[in-house]
Amino acid sequence: MDLRFTPDEAAFRDEVRAFIRDNLPADIRERMRLGYGPRKEDTVRWQRILNKRGWAAISWPEEHGGPGWTAIQKMIFLEENQVAPAPELSSFNITMLGPVLIQFGTDEQKKRFLPRAANLDDWWCQGFSEPGAGSDLASLKTAAKRDGDHYVVNGQKIWTSTAHHADWCFLLVRTNPNAAKRQEGISFLLVDMKTPGITVRPIISIDGSHHLNEVFFDDVRVPVENRVYEENKGWDVAKFLLGNERTGIARLGKSKERVRSAKEMARSVREGGKPLIEDAAFRQRIAQLEVDMKALEITQYRVVSAYDKQRDGRPDPLSSVLKVKGTELLQSTTELAMDVGGPMSMPIWAEELAALSNEPDVGPEWATQATGSYLFLRAASIYGGTNEIQKNILTKAVLRL
């Protein structure tokens, strides 16, 4: 047992760190440092810079344009990227679609979609959830009926993140409503968002942002060649997609970055007549978060190094630990950052208004932004399988009750 990085791993980390330092555009870094989510163009710009270096398709094998990293290297990269802070890679393109096509896609599909996904030439979105099918995804109803060499899709998806930016959508549809088991009648389709019959409607979330959408399908014709894997075997693809990524699920780098930022900002505000950073209770709160982050870091190392050793493709139940503990940390570290700002975190920061006015900002941008992240990340324990569902998975897999 050895907790230290090997010399190779340490050298790798330094290389990544230096690359990000030298190549992340300053304007993007500054916005991210203030706590803004990346804009679409920020994500595209940064992913293309990484892709040029061969570092975008991090979880793909080398023959498909991946860097050929070990799981530990991937983890190191993700953390350095989050801590920078830089925009994260498009998870739809890189951790979801790519591995699915590599595992299940035809050569034609791989050739057509993978390079464009790596370079973010196509922005993908994930059309899984429906109003009636959230935690119970297999109850989805959106129907695809075969009509010659097309499927005709009718139905509705919801919570589709960034569908309004998307060029393509990977979609779960029901192709056999009469299957003995619900899971057996589902197929996995790739849909061009420009196809007639698709309507995207915004959903504004409690942080005031437009990230989520409803997507309606009205007689949308999808070529049969855009089905991934066999008809009615889409559930296998979906399970693979949801279970295959264990590194990065905890987004530990993001939590670390929030704590670092909170510490820095806590020098500039006061509590009880002295800088907040000197306040004993505040320091204890940081200390507690650092303990929790350390535990998660080691758990993550364990999961990731086991992954490098066994590669049996089965999701490790410990990945549910990473998800639950990781999202709890994301939520408490963004809450911390918000609390540092105190009353200054409460106004809504209206960027447009500020631009029109010569008057000083209402509060420091970092404070108002911190609240935006806190509010949005209340969803972290909901998306990607709610934390209650994660615990159900653990119960089943580990406790065997």
Place this chain on the structure above:
Amino acid sequence: MDFTLTEEQRLLKDSVDRLMTERYAFDQRKNYLKEPGGWSAALWSQYAELGLLGLPFAEQYGGFGGGAVEIMLVMEAFGRGLILEPFVASVVLGGTAVRLGGSEQQKSRILPTVADGSTKLAFAHGERQARYDVTDVMTTARKDGSGWVLDGAKSVVTHGDCADALVVSARTSGERDDPNGITLFLVDAGASSVARRGYAVRDEQRAAEVSLSGVRVDGDAVLGEIGNGLPLIERVMEAGIAATAAECVGCMGALYDMTLEYSRTREQFGRTIGSNQVVQHRLADMLMSLEQGRSMAMLAAMMVDEPDAAERAHNIAMAKVGVGQAGRFVSQNAVQLHGGIGMTEELAVGHYFRRCMVIERLFGDTAHYLAKLAVAVE
């Protein structure tokens, strides 16, 4: 010991509850938000007609002669309605400053107009650099003949944008952080030397940045004692804490009801989500937090007029912590148990969530009051 309401209190509660049910449904509230001030002028008049705007004032000042319990009842109903009007700013904060600090002449001049809704007050104490430190006042008031000249800036003044008059704290002596030397002034919000910039806070209520550049006021603008404004400021904040604690209980009650209802109707895996024991226990935890929070809001209400200042401050600090934590727990879990839909603007849940979040940070946050309590541990 007695927790029952008098007949009059029950009638008051019923009438405000009814008003909220009839006039403050979530969809109606959306329309009020679109009104010019971001709240409903019609409801403001209605509050005045019902006597709510004069609730804590003596009858001789056009008031209702109510006390902290009446305020608690009304604020809980307002919390359920998630109202947008400047009741706390004008009646509770401004009203307390004038009621407890004003001269006979000031009270007779101002309170009747607050009670009839024609004057709206706001409490302009917090400053940008101060965070939650009450004594961190850098705005100054300089003697000028028989009057005073004020300079400085006030930050996140709740409903400061629509106020007709501001209760402003300023230093008449001493340095930043000095508990002595702070004085409260009544300032005409429309004066040309007062610049205000209004904006929305996360809970959709309005606030303003206020800058004072050479604001000239007469000698009779002083509210309370010159140089000894701190005890009065503390009374005002305590009244604010007690009122918003009750409001938070109203928010929690609404959140709990909505979540319970949702868990009974939302189905996944062929059964209601509420049939999962983990969801049931979460609801039980929410209910416990709500009831503990309610107890703390009652404590705050019953302590707000306690004559012993140390006793009063100590208990109100406890109530502040208890209600803040309860509000956080209940609102976070209400969102969680609603799943994706709980994250949207369309549903009321997120709006209550944000009001709880803001209330926890009004007049100081949980950590701030825990630190005060920690110092007092014997």
